[in-house]
Amino acid sequence: MSQPTERQSRAERLRRLAETGRDTDMGRLLRSFWQPITLSSRVEKGRTLPLTIMGQELMLYRGESGRAYLVDARCAHRRTHLHTGWVEGEQIRCIYHGWRYDGTGQCTEMPAEKNIKPAQIKIGGYPLNEYCGLVFAYLGEGMAPPFELPRKGVFEREGCLVIAREQTWPTNWLQQVENSLDAVHVSFVHQAGKVGPFGAAVTATVPDLEYQETNAGIRQIATRGPGNVRISDWTFPNNNHIIVPNSNIGDPWVDIGIWNVPVDDMATSRMQLFALPVAPDSPAGKRYIEEHRLYADYDPVANHEALFRDRKFPAESPLALTPAQDYLAIMGQGRSVDRSAEFLGESDAGIVLLRRLLSREMDALREGRPAKSWKPLGHDADMHAPRPAAE
Numbered sequence: 001m002s003q004p005t006e007r008q009s010r011a012e013r014l015r016r017l018a019e020t021g022r023d024t025d026m027g028r029l030l031r032s033f034w035q036p037i038t039l040s041s042r043v044e045k046g047r048t049l050p051l052t053i054m055g056q057e058l059m060l061y062r063g064e065s066g067r068a069y070l071v072d073a074r075c076a077h078r079r080t081h082l083h084t085g086w087v088e089g090e091q092i093r094c095i096y097h098g099w100r101y102d103g104t105g106q107c108t109e110m111p112a113e114k115n116i117k118p119a120q121i122k123i124g125g126y127p128l129n130e131y132c133g134l135v136f137a138y139l140g141e142g143m144a145p146p147f148e149l150p151r152k153g154v155f156e157r158e159g160c161l162v163i164a165r166e167q168t169w170p171t172n173w174l175q176q177v178e179n180s181l182d183a184v185h186v187s188f189v190h191q192a193g194k195v196g197p198f199g200a201a202v203t204a205t206v207p208d209l210e211y212q213e214t215n216a217g218i219r220q221i222a223t224r225g226p227g228n229v230r231i232s233d234w235t236f237p238n239n240n241h242i243i244v245p246n247s248n249i250g251d252p253w254v255d256i257g258i259w260n261v262p263v264d265d266m267a268t269s270r271m272q273l274f275a276l277p278v279a280p281d282s283p284a285g286k287r288y289i290e291e292h293r294l295y296a297d298y299d300p301v302a303n304h305e306a307l308f309r310d311r312k313f314p315a316e317s318p319l320a321l322t323p324a325q326d327y328l329a330i331m332g333q334g335r336s337v338d339r340s341a342e343f344l345g346e347s348d349a350g351i352v353l354l355r356r357l358l359s360r361e362m363d364a365l366r367e368g369r370p371a372k373s374w375k376p377l378g379h380d381a382d383m384h385a386p387r388p389a390a391e
Helices: 002-018 025-031 173-180 183-189 197-202 283-295 304-308 318-331 346-367 380-384
Strands: 035-039 048-053 056-062 068-072 086-088 091-093 107-109 128-131 134-137 161-169 208-213 217-225 228-235 239-244 254-264 267-276
Touching (some): 002 025, 025 346, 161 318, 173 318, 197 318, 217 346, 267 283
Antiparallel strands (some): 161 267
């Protein structure tokens, strides 16, 4: 008689991991970290941009100075969306009745009101940092933590070429994060359809696995042979740092940072940074910029039917092929997978560790206990070696 109750309890624990609303345990946890919310290039000076992050409606605008601000999406007066208004200096004015707000969300003017003071009215305003072409926001309670954990030395190398990309996939955020902690999938998913530079370098060999909790998150080591060891640095709670071969043989490998940020519980914004240790105007830099021009706009969502029905994969460039292969596997789980029906094995050690760490930190926040103080590793170079050599 106890089995259904035990299954229900397990299902409830697993469900908690995927839910990200403001009043959920995972939503509170994710909001206690800096999260990338869009590309810096998406909001120009004097313009506005509506966003939804973890089910929360927000509005990003860039003041006349060029500084970006993030506030709650709707005017406190009649709840009209503020992005339909206009920027005045460093403030935003509502289109409906002219109420004006500064970048902290404080109302500064109510043109038609005589007995209500603007100081009485405030909507949410959130700290921002712009970093390597991404806009990061802190949506949690209290003072924002130092902007340290998202940073990587590989993105800050002098003369380095760094390119940002954003895609939105119609799946729950945790499915994409779990894919990052599943080294075995690389031996199968990235052999599907076409074998691009990534699949060829990693090979189809099933790896021996090792996972370690670090000060920053999880270190994942997948050993496929003496000369084929892949090490990735996964940073708590939703960022992965990997290294992939360049499409242009002989050019340096590419460092990629991937943040999977919930739009809501059925969609995820994939924020990516690509870093090549060459100058943008070098021959290798020009080749990589051209590859992004040709292939970075490939969107597997727009090619859903071609992938699922026809198994029609894009060009061999990793910028198109690798996400298409991942999309096919992840979307095959459905938009939000029922984890209580899974049958996990030894190869899922990374996923098991991930869920344990997320649950531990959620429980700490719920119970009012101190959560772990996650810190940058401070030694990017260590995770680069060994790596398979480019052929």
